[in-house]
Amino acid sequence: MAGICPDARVIDVTHGVPRGDVRAGALMLRSALSYTPIGVHLAVVDPGVGGDRRAVALRLADGRLLVGPDNGLLSLAGPVLEAVDIGASRFSVQPISATFHGRDIFAPVAARLAAGAGLSDAGQPIDPGGLVRLELPRPRVEAGVLVAHAIYIDGFGNVQLDAGTGAFALEVGGEALVGTTRARYVRTFGDAAVGELLLYEDSNRRLAVAVNQGNAAEQLGLAADDEVRIAPA
Amino acid sequence: MAGICPDARVIDVTHGVPRGDVRAGALMLRSALSYTPIGVHLAVVDPGVGGDRRAVALRLADGRLLVGPDNGLLSLAGPVLEAVDIGASRFSVQPISATFHGRDIFAPVAARLAAGAGLSDAGQPIDPGGLVRLELPRPRVEAGVLVAHAIYIDGFGNVQLDAGTGAFALEVGGEALVGTTRARYVRTFGDAAVGELLLYEDSNRRLAVAVNQGNAAEQLGLAADDEVRIAPA
Amino acid sequence: MAGICPDARVIDVTHGVPRGDVRAGALMLRSALSYTPIGVHLAVVDPGVGGDRRAVALRLADGRLLVGPDNGLLSLAGPVLEAVDIGASRFSVQPISATFHGRDIFAPVAARLAAGAGLSDAGQPIDPGGLVRLELPRPRVEAGVLVAHAIYIDGFGNVQLDAGTGAFALEVGGEALVGTTRARYVRTFGDAAVGELLLYEDSNRRLAVAVNQGNAAEQLGLAADDEVRIAPA
Numbered sequence: 001m002a003g004i005c006p007d008a009r010v011i012d013v014t015h016g017v018p019r020g021d022v023r024a025g026a027l028m029l030r031s032a033l034s035y036t037p038i039g040v041h042l043a044v045v046d047p048g049v050g051g052d053r054r055a056v057a058l059r060l061a062d063g064r065l066l067v068g069p070d071n072g073l074l075s076l077a078g079p080v081l082e083a084v085d086i087g088a089s090r091f092s093v094q095p096i097s098a099t100f101h102g103r104d105i106f107a108p109v110a111a112r113l114a115a116g117a118g119l120s121d122a123g124q125p126i127d128p129g130g131l132v133r134l135e136l137p138r139p140r141v142e143a144g145v146l147v148a149h150a151i152y153i154d155g156f157g158n159v160q161l162d163a164g165t166g167a168f169a170l171e172v173g174g175e176a177l178v179g180t181t182r183a184r185y186v187r188t189f190g191d192a193a194v195g196e197l198l199l200y201e202d203s204n205r206r207l208a209v210a211v212n213q214g215n216a217a218e219q220l221g222l223a224a225d226d227e228v229r230i231a232p233a
Numbered sequence: 234m235a236g237i238c239p240d241a242r243v244i245d246v247t248h249g250v251p252r253g254d255v256r257a258g259a260l261m262l263r264s265a266l267s268y269t270p271i272g273v274h275l276a277v278v279d280p281g282v283g284g285d286r287r288a289v290a291l292r293l294a295d296g297r298l299l300v301g302p303d304n305g306l307l308s309l310a311g312p313v314l315e316a317v318d319i320g321a322s323r324f325s326v327q328p329i330s331a332t333f334h335g336r337d338i339f340a341p342v343a344a345r346l347a348a349g350a351g352l353s354d355a356g357q358p359i360d361p362g363g364l365v366r367l368e369l370p371r372p373r374v375e376a377g378v379l380v381a382h383a384i385y386i387d388g389f390g391n392v393q394l395d396a397g398t399g400a401f402a403l404e405v406g407g408e409a410l411v412g413t414t415r416a417r418y419v420r421t422f423g424d425a426a427v428g429e430l431l432l433y434e435d436s437n438r439r440l441a442v443a444v445n446q447g448n449a450a451e452q453l454g455l456a457a458d459d460e461v462r463i464a465p466a
Numbered sequence: 467m468a469g470i471c472p473d474a475r476v477i478d479v480t481h482g483v484p485r486g487d488v489r490a491g492a493l494m495l496r497s498a499l500s501y502t503p504i505g506v507h508l509a510v511v512d513p514g515v516g517g518d519r520r521a522v523a524l525r526l527a528d529g530r531l532l533v534g535p536d537n538g539l540l541s542l543a544g545p546v547l548e549a550v551d552i553g554a555s556r557f558s559v560q561p562i563s564a565t566f567h568g569r570d571i572f573a574p575v576a577a578r579l580a581a582g583a584g585l586s587d588a589g590q591p592i593d594p595g596g597l598v599r600l601e602l603p604r605p606r607v608e609a610g611v612l613v614a615h616a617i618y619i620d621g622f623g624n625v626q627l628d629a630g631t632g633a634f635a636l637e638v639g640g641e642a643l644v645g646t647t648r649a650r651y652v653r654t655f656g657d658a659a660v661g662e663l664l665l666y667e668d669s670n671r672r673l674a675v676a677v678n679q680g681n682a683a684e685q686l687g688l689a690a691d692d693e694v695r696i697a698p699a
Contacts, residue, residue: 002477003503011235019622020679035326035336037236050654093501098654100669103501156252188283188331203333244468268559268569270469389485421516421564436566 004111011036016155020047022073023224026134027152027160030076031204033064041077042110043068050098055087055105056131057113057122065119067110069101072134083131084123091122137225139163146230148207150222157215159222160208165201168230175233178209179220182233189213199230237344244269249388253280255306256457259367260385260393263309264437266297274310275343276301283331288320288338289364290346290355298352300343302334305367316364317356324355370458372396379463381440383455390448392455393441398434401463408466411442412453415466422446432463470577477502482621486513488539489690492600493618493626496542497670499530507543508576509534516564521553521571522597523579523588531585533576535567538600549597550589557588603691605629612696614673616688623681625688626674631667634696641699644675645686648699655679665696 001010013032017025025045033041046053046069054070059082066074067086086092086105091112096104109122137149139162146168148161170176170185176199177183183197192198192212197219202208209228210216222228234243246265250258258278266274279286279302287303292315299307300319319325319338324345329337342355370382372395379401381394403409403418409432410416416430425431425445430452435441442461443449455461467476479498483491491511499507512519512535520536525548532540533552552558552571557578562570575588603615605628612634614627636642636651642665643649649663658664658678663685668674675694676682688694 002475003501006475006503009235009239035236037239048656051656095671097667097669097671099666103669190281190284200332201330203330203336205328205330242468242472268469270472423514423517433565434563436563436569438561438563 001107001111001114004108005115008040008111008114017045021045022047022071023134023136024152026073026076029073033077038063040065040067040110040114042106043073044102044106045069045073046071046101049101053132054085054126055089055101055123056083056126057086057109057119058083058128058131059119065110065113067106067113069106070132072132075131075133080128080131082119083126083128084119085126086123089123091117137162139167141167144232148228148230150217150224150226150228151206153217153222153224156210157217157219158202158208158210159216159220159228160202160204160206161228163207164205165207167207170199177229177231177233179229181220183209234340234344234347237341238348241273241344241347250278254278255280255304256367256369257385259306259309262306266310271296273298273300273343273347275339276306277335277339278302278306279304279334282334286365287318287359288322288334288356289316289359290319290342290352291316291361291364292352298343298346300339300346302339303365305365308364308366309369313361313364315352316359316361317352318359319356322356324350370395372400374400377465381461381463383450383457383459383461384439386450386455386457389443390450390452391435391441391443392449392453392461393435393437393439394461396440397438398440400440403432410462410464410466412462414453416442467573467577467580470574471581474506474577474580483511487511488513488537489600489602490618492539492542495539499543504529506531506533506576506580508572509539510568510572511535511539512537512567515567519598520551520592521555521567521589522549522592523552523575523585524549524594524597525585531576531579533572533579535572536598538598541597541599546594546597548585549592549594550585551592552589555589557583603628605633607633610698614694614696616683616690616692616694617672619683619688619690622676623683623685624668624674624676625682625686625694626668626670626672627694629673630671631673633673636665643695643697643699645695647686649675 014028022045029043056070058066058080061079061081068074086109089109091109092105093108139148148163150159151162152160174185181197183199184192185199186192189212194213196212198210200208211219247261255278262276289303291299291313294312294314301307319342322342324342325338326341372381381396383392384395385393407418414430416432417425418432419425422445427446429445431443433441444452480494488511495509522536524532524546527545527547534540552575555575557575558571559574605614614629616625617628618626640651641648647663649665650658651665652658655678660679662678664676666674677685
């Protein structure tokens, strides 16, 4: 990219997506976009590289350009106005390997777009409506119990849920049952005792479950997509 | 930061501070400052985020600006001429989350300072004398024995002590007892046999203990703050 | 480097070389150079730091400048036109530690070269023919069996061999025996069943062995330099 667009400022958002975890990558990308300048965004979590998944470049409604595999990774980033298939892009580096499209297709296409090339020059137009979308579970309320889902578990074992804090009538300092375990709803970790289970609004404004200086996912046996039931204490 | 100050050159000094280890972070910051250009230094190791620890920006005597939590992390960096509390800085990004001040307070304040804003515009003036300071142990000599302390253990298990090599009368090539284990005082790892315990002046000009191609901390059972006694062999 | 040459664009190629593994570093450097702009390349994998290995800066036939230890790390990068010993370079940072030449010698020399200093000003001229070279094993064909070697095992357990795909008569979709295990020759991972052993041309155009969503090195018990025999199925 430095060779193709020497003036581009390249920012590494993360290399911490778990291997092959397209959904975790999509969630991280969505969270990051609120804080990144408008520009070209290159995202590669690509377990199907070399198979029949498409390679795409997209223009979002907010002006951002996204480049990556069409496997759902880009699908949480926002409404798509224009899409092209870049699998046979003339901006690719030759020869194209079967296993490293990040290097041979995605990065050179992103760099050419950053250097000012038009999206329509990067590939063949396709219907944005046909792009692969991630299906995320949806929270619901049943008989006064919030049934949410673990959508992301970070490296500390903190569990992000698919509900905002408005989904449940909790007051800061109050208690609730997470499954069968009593938890305190607090502003931040230090407001709970060491080892105590806590509910809080995380930095993406999602309801989250943690253990102060502990690992909530391990303690509760939670994995991504698992239901998490939150009931009045 | 790229959005606020597009011309800033951002250098990642390290993302390798052990989680929540404020002292390790403070020692790394101190070591790094000898080699970094004068500028704005952003440091975040912040286990008390969202609690009552203050967020601060400081001007050092050498002209550097430091931004981070007031938990001791910045306290080994040098004499402070001027300090402001940035907990309610108008440079923050809104809304301020309770758990990610690195993103919502520290980074935007650092970027605004890099873009030329004055320190006094970043927050409320506070007394530099009231900043939290780390207490480090101090080495001493007792009956000819150097009683030092492990202040940092790196990823190789090398143990940095709180004494310089001038604290003890050793000649290169000579031997000493580290606890009850015989060690050779050498210039570099390759001057000791594989598996041999060695004393050396590390790259921060501190006395350090290592095992050539081994892990000294494990072998000697040392953790941070532990006393390390070095006696004539 | 930012202090010495503020306009230099610094690209981190990798910090993922296994500790002290000079050959893995040399292979990564060789692979990277096909994709990096002409410029100054700083490489440090330096288990013999402070010993009698030389520190060098080199000019390659393609115009690149290389800086690093003379331990073979730079020896796969291409033909060397000019070499200098920088162990006593006037571009070093003083005092030079015995254990961190990356900081005290290699980085400042690289930065001065990036800022336009001449190679002959960086150190004492030496004979390029006397530089340390890595000896890599060589593949051979014996009675119709390809006897190759594992030259690099990546973090997924994929095993790169020292042969190109032209070394053996395989057709995509065909089968072969890797040792005593049946493997399919495919274009990419997704063309094999989950858990199936596969042969493929990797992104460096080398023949490689992998297990789809598994770890081939573990399954086959392979380490670097081990022979890998590939026979008709």
